[in-house]
Amino acid sequence: MARGPASSLFRAYASKKNVSRIRVFFCNQYTTSFGRHDRGASQNLLLCPAFDVPNRPFSTNSISPPRLGLTSQRQDFLGPDNFLVKPFSSVVQDGDEDVNDNREGGSSAALVSSECEFDADSGKSIDFEHESEVTDEEDGGSEDYDSAMVELENVVEDGESVVNSEGHVHVASHDPSELYRELRDAENGVKLRRSEWDTLIEIFGVMSRSGWASDQALAIYIGKAFFPTAVQKFRKFFFLKCSADVVKYLVSLGPSDAAVKFLFPIFVEYCLKEFPDEIKQFRSMIESADLTKPHTWFPFARAMKRKIIYHCGPTNSGKTYNALQRFMDAKKGLYCSPLRLLAMEVFDKVNALGVYCSLQTGQEKKYVPFSNHVSCTVEMVSTDELYDVAVIDEIQMMADPNRGYAWTRALLGLKADEIHLCGDPSVLNIVRKICSDTGDELYEQHYERFKPLVVEAKTLLGDLRNVRSGDCVVAFSRREIFEVKMAIEKYTNHRCCVIYGALPPETRRQQANLFNDQDNEFDVLVASDAVGMGLNLNIRRVVFYSISKYNGDKVVPVSASQVKQIAGRAGRRGSIYPDGLTTTLHLNDLDYLIECLKQPFDDVKKVGLFPFFEQVELFAGQLHNVTFCELLEKFGQNCRLDGSYFLCRHDHIKKVANMLEKVQGLSLENRFNFCFAPVNIRDPKAMHHLLRFASSYSQNIPVNVYMGMPKASASNDAELLDLESKHQVLSMYLWLSQHFEREQFPYVQKAETMATDIAGLLSESLVKANWKPEARKTGKPMPQQKADGFERPRSLIKLKDK
Numbered sequence: 001m002a003r004g005p006a007s008s009l010f011r012a013y014a015s016k017k018n019v020s021r022i023r024v025f026f027c028n029q030y031t032t033s034f035g036r037h038d039r040g041a042s043q044n045l046l047l048c049p050a051f052d053v054p055n056r057p058f059s060t061n062s063i064s065p066p067r068l069g070l071t072s073q074r075q076d077f078l079g080p081d082n083f084l085v086k087p088f089s090s091v092v093q094d095g096d097e098d099v100n101d102n103r104e105g106g107s108s109a110a111l112v113s114s115e116c117e118f119d120a121d122s123g124k125s126i127d128f129e130h131e132s133e134v135t136d137e138e139d140g141g142s143e144d145y146d147s148a149m150v151e152l153e154n155v156v157e158d159g160e161s162v163v164n165s166e167g168h169v170h171v172a173s174h175d176p177s178e179l180y181r182e183l184r185d186a187e188n189g190v191k192l193r194r195s196e197w198d199t200l201i202e203i204f205g206v207m208s209r210s211g212w213a214s215d216q217a218l219a220i221y222i223g224k225a226f227f228p229t230a231v232q233k234f235r236k237f238f239f240l241k242c243s244a245d246v247v248k249y250l251v252s253l254g255p256s257d258a259a260v261k262f263l264f265p266i267f268v269e270y271c272l273k274e275f276p277d278e279i280k281q282f283r284s285m286i287e288s289a290d291l292t293k294p295h296t297w298f299p300f301a302r303a304m305k306r307k308i309i310y311h312c313g314p315t316n317s318g319k320t321y322n323a324l325q326r327f328m329d330a331k332k333g334l335y336c337s338p339l340r341l342l343a344m345e346v347f348d349k350v351n352a353l354g355v356y357c358s359l360q361t362g363q364e365k366k367y368v369p370f371s372n373h374v375s376c377t378v379e380m381v382s383t384d385e386l387y388d389v390a391v392i393d394e395i396q397m398m399a400d401p402n403r404g405y406a407w408t409r410a411l412l413g414l415k416a417d418e419i420h421l422c423g424d425p426s427v428l429n430i431v432r433k434i435c436s437d438t439g440d441e442l443y444e445q446h447y448e449r450f451k452p453l454v455v456e457a458k459t460l461l462g463d464l465r466n467v468r469s470g471d472c473v474v475a476f477s478r479r480e481i482f483e484v485k486m487a488i489e490k491y492t493n494h495r496c497c498v499i500y501g502a503l504p505p506e507t508r509r510q511q512a513n514l515f516n517d518q519d520n521e522f523d524v525l526v527a528s529d530a531v532g533m534g535l536n537l538n539i540r541r542v543v544f545y546s547i548s549k550y551n552g553d554k555v556v557p558v559s560a561s562q563v564k565q566i567a568g569r570a571g572r573r574g575s576i577y578p579d580g581l582t583t584t585l586h587l588n589d590l591d592y593l594i595e596c597l598k599q600p601f602d603d604v605k606k607v608g609l610f611p612f613f614e615q616v617e618l619f620a621g622q623l624h625n626v627t628f629c630e631l632l633e634k635f636g637q638n639c640r641l642d643g644s645y646f647l648c649r650h651d652h653i654k655k656v657a658n659m660l661e662k663v664q665g666l667s668l669e670n671r672f673n674f675c676f677a678p679v680n681i682r683d684p685k686a687m688h689h690l691l692r693f694a695s696s697y698s699q700n701i702p703v704n705v706y707m708g709m710p711k712a713s714a715s716n717d718a719e720l721l722d723l724e725s726k727h728q729v730l731s732m733y734l735w736l737s738q739h740f741e742r743e744q745f746p747y748v749q750k751a752e753t754m755a756t757d758i759a760g761l762l763s764e765s766l767v768k769a770n771w772k773p774e775a776r777k778t779g780k781p782m783p784q785q786k787a788d789g790f791e792r793p794r795s796l797i798k799l800k801d802k
């Protein structure tokens, strides 16, 4: 016979009117009965936004299977380390794996079980009964559940409030909220035998380790960090109050998935009652990190009927040309560029054609009187201004892991009647989806290359002496670029221009002009992947020196899309080389090149997003005593995103945030803005200057450049590196002056003059550069560095063969 509280629990449901409820309450069990009864409801609720349970937001019902569908939709919110949550009503085989999964709570579990034995609170209320007191009659925990269920229904339908001999099994069918109330209202818990005690301890250990349970707890806003504490407190409560039937039933289940699933709804009721503040706080935190439905962030753009024209095709097919025609014809136009360099090109070109156009980049604002047109870098886009026509160039950059958010924001937020997107087809599908969310009309214009790109099968046979006039040799490190330049100039009569990312845009343009100009000896270009975008170059043939590059961590193959973008620079309509050729230095790399060119464009599934300062500020309001870096970290862990978006990488921002931690007196907004300053985080000098700028700014001291002007062009690589570094610091100063109170940066003019002069010195230096390149002193070893010098990454084919 079941005794005590269990009898009353049973009686509470042992009447005809409760038959249907009893069925529903079988959700506590690991049968699939829930699926049968509530499938309709589950489908309806799946349509609700996550966490949005209008009727009873914190009820146990919200942990029902429909709710669990929601959890599985929240993978982004849960973070990449989280696994797909199995529904609460999932069958036991799946659940077993989840419950035994130690990934989430290994340490917390250890804490629970080790503390358990010595827990004063729980220990004092417990008397062990002697092992020998166990009788066959009492020990009914191994009863087959299905048969117990049948028995229960029979009893209920008879309308008898009779407690049968398997009372503790029936506990499983009770309403968890009732069970919780029974426990809560009980004066004392039952006396436990040693074996029962041990089993219960193990069950709670399993619960606190359960990834399934901690995932489910998120649905009632019990955060992962708080979950182990909540379980621990629940365990104390349980040991103080547990009834004989509940104990017996749990002991019969043992430390298992089923036991956790039985306890969990009671735990939920307990949490709702005991932790309203923690729940409220976590809920607010989650809500403040909500990045779902980003199209709703721009109500003015949503109120407009925008026409989106996607100019879709490979490089060199006339996309930008056509979009710029519409831009120039418009009364008021905006051109959004991926690079400062390209923004400058368009600014110059459009003004030369008689269309007044201003320039706005992170570093400079050039206002042309009476201009209605603006050429800007995409990060500088204003979503407040109204335009007739806007052009967003290189729209596929929406998927860029670091900068993608700027393109996404421009597409979602621009207030323009007509928006022209230029890019390859990789983001076409996602743009279609975004337009269906925003309600904008989408028109697609597909392009083909003016002339097909031809692969030269002969290659350069590993010999740079086979370089010819009009070639662009592409290498993926600064060091290689200078080695190639030196080798070509030493062994042939060609002279080389160089283009790489660390050079100021002015110098890159100067080098491009030098190369394009047919009346000088500079007829070969040696460049990094920086050549892939933005410059109009008269390239006859693109030669890949290697097709692998160092990604800051290891040497990896260059992606197919990048190979295509770079190779596509060969042959340009209107240039002296309208037919484009491409090849590799080594025969071994040729297959990889061909493979990349043959590959269709990727179909991008997600595009980048990053919170505005206001969103980060709202989130910061939910946390106390955290550094800005931790704040960003937590935002990343807790933010929720729709399936079409990812949170852009912010390691770079976090590194700067970490360094600026020691600067006192910066407001959150200033700190946020400082973290976006363009700084090479691998250059200690540049980082030092940024720290200095931020310190002066925080103390309200005018921010000084404090930098000597080099007297002459570089005569060795160290001096060249120094010029590059100095220019980057000046560029950072100018950027800060545009993003903070101008009065605190009184040396803008001086910085501009110095930057221009240094760009000039760099150009001069490159013309005569014939020295061995040095590595930047970053403290990190160069990849594949050998005692006898740097070794060019070998052919990918060879690497593969190895």
Ligand SMILES: Nc1ncnc2c1ncn2[C@@H]1O[C@H](COP(=O)(O)OP(=O)(O)OP(=O)(O)O)[C@@H](O)[C@H]1O
Pocket (backbone or CB within 6 Å): 313, 314, 315, 316, 317, 318, 319, 320, 321, 322, 422, 536, 572, 573, 574
């Ligand atoms: N209709 C045209 N008349 C004259 N020149 C054109 C025309 N279309 C394109 N061009 C020229 O062809 C070259 C390539 O065009 P454009 O830059 O528009 O190509 P794209 O597809 O945007 O390539 P990328 O992605 O490399 O920028 C440019 O120099 C451009 O001026």
